[in-house]
Amino acid sequence: xxxxxxxxxxxxxxxxxxxxxxxxxxxxxxxxxxxxxxxxxxxxxxxxxxxxxxxxxxxxxxxxxxxxxxxxxxxxxxxxxxxxxxxxxxxxxxxxxxxxxxxxxxxxxxxxxxxxxxxxxxxxxxxxxxxxxxxxxxxxxxxxxxxxxxxxxxxxxxxxxxxxxxxxxxxxxx
Amino acid sequence: xxxxxxxxxxxxxxxxxxxxxxxxxxxxxxxxxxxxxxxxxxxxxxxxxxxxxxxxxxxxxxxxxxxxxxxxxxxxxxxxxxxxxxxxxxxxxxxxxxxxxxxxxxxxxxxxxxxxxxxxxxxxxxxxxxxxxxxxxxxxxxxxxxxxxxxxxxxxxxxxxxxxxxxxxxxxxxxxxxxxxxxxxxxxxxxxxxxxxxxxxxxxxxxxxxxxxxxxxxxxxxxxxxxxxxxxxxxxxxxxxxxxxxxxxxxxxxxxxxxxxxxxxxxxxxxxxxxxxxxxxxxxxxxxxxxxxxxxxxxxxxxxxxxxxxxxxxxxxxxxxxxxxxxxxxxxxxxxxxxxxxxxxxxxxxxxxxxxxxxxxxxxxxxxxxxxxxxxxxxxxxxxxxxxxxxxxxxxxxxxxxxxxxxxxxxxxxxxxxxxxxxxxxxxxxxxxxxxxxxxxxxxxxxxxxxxxxxxxxxxxxxxxxxxxxxxxxxxxxxxxxxxxxxxxxxxxxxxxxxxxxxxxxxxxxxxxxxxxxxxxxxxxxxxxxxxxxxxxxxxxxxxxxxxxxxxxxxxxxxxxxxxxxxxxxxxxxxxxxxxxxxxxxxxxxxxxxxxxxxxxxxxxxxxxxxxxxxxxxxxxxxxxxxxxxxxxxxxxxxxxxxxxxxxxxxxxxxxxxxxxxxxxxxxxxxxxxxxxxxxxxxxxxxxxxxxxxxxxxxxxxxxxxxxxxxxxxxxxxxxxxxxxxxxxxxxxxxxxxxxxxxxxxxxxxxxxxxxxxxxxxxxx
Numbered sequence: 032x033x034x035x036x037x038x039x040x041x042x043x044x045x046x047x048x049x050x051x052x053x054x055x056x057x058x059x060x061x062x063x064x065x066x067x068x069x070x071x072x073x074x075x076x077x078x079x080x081x082x083x084x085x086x087x088x089x090x091x092x093x094x095x096x097x098x099x100x101x102x103x104x105x106x107x108x109x110x111x112x113x114x115x116x117x118x119x120x121x122x123x124x125x126x127x128x129x130x131x132x133x134x135x136x137x138x139x140x141x142x143x144x145x146x147x148x149x150x151x152x153x154x155x156x157x158x159x160x161x162x163x164x165x166x167x168x169x170x171x172x173x174x175x176x177x178x179x180x181x182x183x184x185x186x187x188x189x190x191x192x193x194x195x196x197x198x199x200x201x202x203x204x205x
Numbered sequence: 206x207x208x209x210x211x212x213x214x215x216x217x218x219x220x221x222x223x224x225x226x227x228x229x230x231x232x233x234x235x236x237x238x239x240x241x242x243x244x245x246x247x248x249x250x251x252x253x254x255x256x257x258x259x260x261x262x263x264x265x266x267x268x269x270x271x272x273x274x275x276x277x278x279x280x281x282x283x284x285x286x287x288x289x290x291x292x293x294x295x296x297x298x299x300x301x302x303x304x305x306x307x308x309x310x311x312x313x314x315x316x317x318x319x320x321x322x323x324x325x326x327x328x329x330x331x332x333x334x335x336x337x338x339x340x341x342x343x344x345x346x347x348x349x350x351x352x353x354x355x356x357x358x359x360x361x362x363x364x365x366x367x368x369x370x371x372x373x374x375x376x377x378x379x380x381x382x383x384x385x386x387x388x389x390x391x392x393x394x395x396x397x398x399x400x401x402x403x404x405x406x407x408x409x410x411x412x413x414x415x416x417x418x419x420x421x422x423x424x425x426x427x428x429x430x431x432x433x434x435x436x437x438x439x440x441x442x443x444x445x446x447x448x449x450x451x452x453x454x455x456x457x458x459x460x461x462x463x464x465x466x467x468x469x470x471x472x473x474x475x476x477x478x479x480x481x482x483x484x485x486x487x488x489x490x491x492x493x494x495x496x497x498x499x500x501x502x503x504x505x506x507x508x509x510x511x512x513x514x515x516x517x518x519x520x521x522x523x524x525x526x527x528x529x530x531x532x533x534x535x536x537x538x539x540x541x542x543x544x545x546x547x548x549x550x551x552x553x554x555x556x557x558x559x560x561x562x563x564x565x566x567x568x569x570x571x572x573x574x575x576x577x578x579x580x581x582x583x584x585x586x587x588x589x590x591x592x593x594x595x596x597x598x599x600x601x602x603x604x605x606x607x608x609x610x611x612x613x614x615x616x617x618x619x620x621x622x623x624x625x626x627x628x629x630x631x632x633x634x635x636x637x638x639x640x641x642x643x644x645x646x647x648x649x650x651x652x653x654x655x656x657x658x659x660x661x662x663x664x665x666x667x668x669x670x671x672x673x674x675x676x677x678x679x680x681x682x683x684x685x686x687x688x689x690x691x692x693x694x695x696x697x698x699x700x701x702x703x704x705x706x707x708x709x710x711x712x713x714x715x716x717x718x719x720x721x722x723x724x725x726x727x728x729x730x731x732x733x734x735x736x737x738x739x740x741x742x743x744x745x746x747x748x749x750x751x752x753x754x755x756x757x758x759x760x761x762x763x764x765x766x767x768x769x770x771x772x773x774x775x776x777x778x779x780x781x782x783x784x785x786x787x788x789x790x791x792x793x794x795x796x797x798x799x800x801x802x803x804x805x806x807x808x809x810x811x812x813x814x815x816x817x818x819x820x821x822x823x824x825x826x827x828x829x830x831x832x833x834x835x836x837x838x839x840x841x842x843x844x845x846x847x848x849x850x851x852x853x854x855x856x857x858x859x860x861x862x863x864x865x866x867x868x869x870x871x872x873x874x875x876x877x878x879x880x881x882x883x884x885x886x887x888x889x890x891x892x893x894x895x896x897x898x899x900x901x902x903x904x905x906x907x908x909x910x911x912x913x914x915x916x917x918x919x920x921x922x923x924x925x926x927x928x929x930x931x932x933x934x935x936x937x938x939x940x941x942x943x944x945x946x947x948x949x950x951x952x953x954x955x956x957x958x959x960x961x962x963x964x965x966x967x968x969x970x
Contacts, residue, residue: 048350057269057349062261063254065471067422068504072902075422103254116252120244123870126702128251129423129471135252166915174909177902179422179472180702181874181939183913 032097036061037105043096051095052076052087055102063103063132067177074176077133077140078102084140103132106139115139118189126180134176134186141172142194164195225750226629226823226927231782233861233924233931237715242866246707246726247469247700256469260426262439264497267428268297268345270490271352272483272502273359274509278337278895279368279575282361285332289358290344295351298494299359301342305329306489308455311480313547314447318679321447321738323479323512324545324578328455329486334363335545336577337895338509340482343490345498353503368575371892372516372541375572379539382549382571386586390549392557392623395564397524400533404524407533408600412521412593413961414944416888417514419582420907421701423471424507427487430497435462436488442467443478443739445697446679449731451480452488468729470701474878475581477701478740481511508900513888515541515550515579517589521597529605529615531562536594542571546578551586555594555671555941557623558830559633560616565623576895581740583878584937587672588944592882592962595668595945600958609667609949610637610646610834621828629823629927632858633669633832639919640667640856644836654956661840663851664954670833670855670942674746674925674933676821677737682751684717684759686812690786690801692717694755695727697736698748702874703936704867705739709748711863712930716749716756718784734815742831742934745863749929750818756783759814763788763800766807772796823927831933833857835876835946841954846966848884848951854917860925860933868935872918875939881908882940883947884963 033040036059044054052069055061055078067075069088076087079101087100106113115135118124125131145168148160153171162168169187178186232239250256273290275282287299308330311322326335334341342359346352369375381390401407428439436456442448445465453460470477487500502510517540524533536556540549553567582588602612614634620627640646649665650656656663685693694713700706706726714721727733737747760778767773773781773788773796781788789797804812823829838852855876862868885906889898899905924931944962951969952958959968 046348046350048354049348053349056261060263061254062257065254065258065423066260066501067424068902070504070901070903072504073422103252107253112249112252116249119252120248123245123866125248125251126704126867126870126874127421127423127470127472128247128256128702129258129421131251132254167911170910170913174911177422177907177909179420179474179878179907180870181877181908181913182870183877183908183910184873184915185870187910 034092034095035099037102044092047093049092050088051090051092051100054092055087061102061104065129065132067130074137075130075133077137077176079136079140082143084137103136115189115193118193122185122189123182124185124189125182130176130178134178137173137176138190164191166191225819225821226826229926230929230931232715235715238711238721239715239861239863239930241711241864243707243711243721243864245704245867246710258423258469258471259428259439259441259467260499260501262428264428264430267497267499268347268494269349269352270487270498270500271344271356272340272506273342273356275334275337275339275341277334277363277365278370280334280364280366282332282334282341283364284362285341286360287342290355293351293355293358295346295348296355297345299342299344300490300493302329302331304493306492308485308489309457311451312454314479315547319447319450321444321451321480323481323580324543326545328482336575338577338897340486340510343486345490345494368895369573370575370895372572372574375541375574376518376539379570379572382547382569385549385551385569390569392565392567397533397535397564397566400564401522401524401535404532405527406604407522407524408597408604409522410597410600410960412519412596414517414589414592415962416516416890417582417882417886418508418888418905419474419476419513420902420905421472421474421476424502424504425477425481425483425511426501427484428497428499429487429491431492434458438463438465438484438488440465440467440484441470441477443470443473443699443701445699445731446735447738448480448484452485455485465731466729467699470699473701473739474583475585475740476511478738479580483510504902505900508897512577512580514582514585517550517552519552519593521593523597523601525601525605529607529612531560531616533564534560534562535566537566537568539570539572541574541576541579543576543578544573548579548581548585550589552590552593554586555590558621558828559669559671561618561622583875584672584940587941588882591668591670591941592944595942596948596960599949610641613637613669624828626826626828629827629829630860630923630925631832632921632923635921636832636834636856636858640834640836640854643917643919644854646836649953653953660842660844662843662954663838663840664950664952666837666946666948666950666953668835668942668945668949670835670938672742672831672938672941674829674831674928675741675743676746676750676824677743678820679735680737680747680751681734681815681817682748682755683734684755684814686759686800686804688801688804688810690799691723692719693725693727694752695733696748696751697731697733698728698744699736699739700728701739703871704864705744707867708745708863712749713752716752716783719786742936745932745934746929747818751816753929754816754818755814758816759812760788762812762814763803766809766812767798767803770806771798771803773798827927829925829927829933831857831859831938833938833942835942837946837950839947839950839954841951841969846969848964850880850914850947852914855939856919857938858921858923859935859938860923860928861931862920862922863930863932869918871935872939873916875937876916876943877908877913879940879943880912880947882962883944887963
């Protein structure tokens, strides 16, 4: 069974050591997914595997057989931008742009987790089915994605706008 | 005024640079694209993952590289066995000191105009080892997996030599460096020690800061190949022309036989501002293999091969009168360095320019250690120097029962305290006023440890931020004006997230009198006119000065082309300005001709103007610095000692702000790195082995989302009349003062003074 990468079938590589990240970058030339540490510490390689966010550096390609992978290149049709991609531009949620694809994929997976009622360490009511993604929830849930340029405020503003609505985004001033 | 001065000033009206800085840039105060919050030009590419970084350049027959690192700090390789690696599947070759191409040592940064070596140690030329983690072999294979497996099979044994690995011990044999970034290591005005002893109020304190790592999320990476004896290097660098010149010198080829490209850099912060060994190794391995090579350093590799900020031990002693005015200001100390590099972490620089004092004594020493060369990291010197100086001022203010802002008001100098030069523009006190009002500074409890909510102790702190204005020599720009009236401006400059292309398109649009949509800014390639280092917060001014010079050449050429059939006929270059898509006579709105009209009439498809920026002589005539006030609120758990930064505000005086959106991100980015400096960041160096113990982003703790509160930034918007565009750089000032603002807030919350960074919970319990 092939791996479905952005709706395209891809054969599982012969070498069992190949990570999903290296499959994407070295073999498929899908360079949008970034290698920041290759050890699960930075989140730059985050992609969606069957809709859930995973660290592609810690995921073997062989584990993805028969499953659907969506990378930053697959978030929107050619030429278009996913609303979150647009929000990152609007809120200047990046500088160098290297952690950005991982932040965006991670946020999409994060919102799905919250929608499923998955609590975080700052969720007050663990049984709540309707989790409000306030600023602390977003900051906590996105803390696995490092940014060294310091675009954190813009990233949280962008995610808040898309997944919670602009009226409650509570953006950083100026 | 002499005739020559008159001529220069006339030319200066157009270019802003007769004698640099003598006449304010005519773009100051002129409405246009500058000052607009335009979104980043490269934004869509970055959010799509379509920006191509150095490790992402395809090449036919590409080989992947992996590095084997030394396990000792000093000595020689006694035995190196690469046979298992060579026989491993997929391996094409193993390079070590026995088969590496013969190369000159890199020319050390600042020893030649374009020298960019982080160290002048030879690279893989013999069996000697100089630091723990130095590359001993490079493996090339068909895949990254194969290369890394084979690198693990390289076997080395060593003959160890005694090494200096303990900063405490090395300090006892410290020396004065020849210079501290061009300044003398010792500066004395009056007898500061005597004045300190006689002062009615004084503090005399020791501060320590650890090693730091830039920790850019993009690891250093190159993709390199050779074509007919010429090198093409796709690099992640902040110093394109320096890498080119230094590599050409090492390989013994002409400079124009090396092309370096770096259109996107995934964060630099100084860490990519030098030529390190990995670029040389990749180029050498590609030459040896005769095939393209990609060397994408692992995260561990970044810590082993690319240096960071060095540790400091600083003494700040302040002697004051009862009214707070300073009788004595002493700032001395020592940092770790190597005999092979020259980055003495200029921590005394803030004290040279910030405050009035009757007597001043500044001294910097270095302690030689056997370690990877340290290097500049965001605000080298100023970041850690302001920690010591601004904490000491806070302690003095308390002794004097003065508000810390009031103390700084009383120390405000008329002129630069050490050079005696006039300040080009200084609005530090305005920063404190703006910040205090917006931050609610009046709510600070003067007595520490008195505000509490449950387990959380709450405190406010403040500190001065400062960073020098710098403009680098050697830059050049080209303007190509097309027949349709659009312009392409180019210079081999850098984009690591600062928004270079965006802000420079805005600046060039105003310079040329064009709408910003009609200007394209090209950068990131040494085939363009020479750029200067993206370091020292200098790049904006360096580019602007070169573009202004090229615009003056362009105007001269346009007037020649316009000829006698133009409304411009008879006008000299000193009588015109570039406006409304063309050239017009000053103060005669109707006398104007558009660029497309001039070119079409002359039958030209394009007009090209090249010029070099004038040398940065404004730096010699004025004291040019940026300033700021950093305000911090912390909550400190009385139970765990955990420090949470709950609010932060930076107020900055950096001249004109070109793009408020990207500028705010630069300021915030610096502040956030400062939060890491204050609270979490430390590269741990084993004093027994000389090995970095936490070469990982799991163990080197940069601030994460949960550590970053909403950060407010404001600015004075006072243009600097001596700087191109009226703008001073903004990339580094954000980190300065943050360590002290946090530490002072922690004191206000808890009554505990922490003088050793980072302020980890164990130090507060």
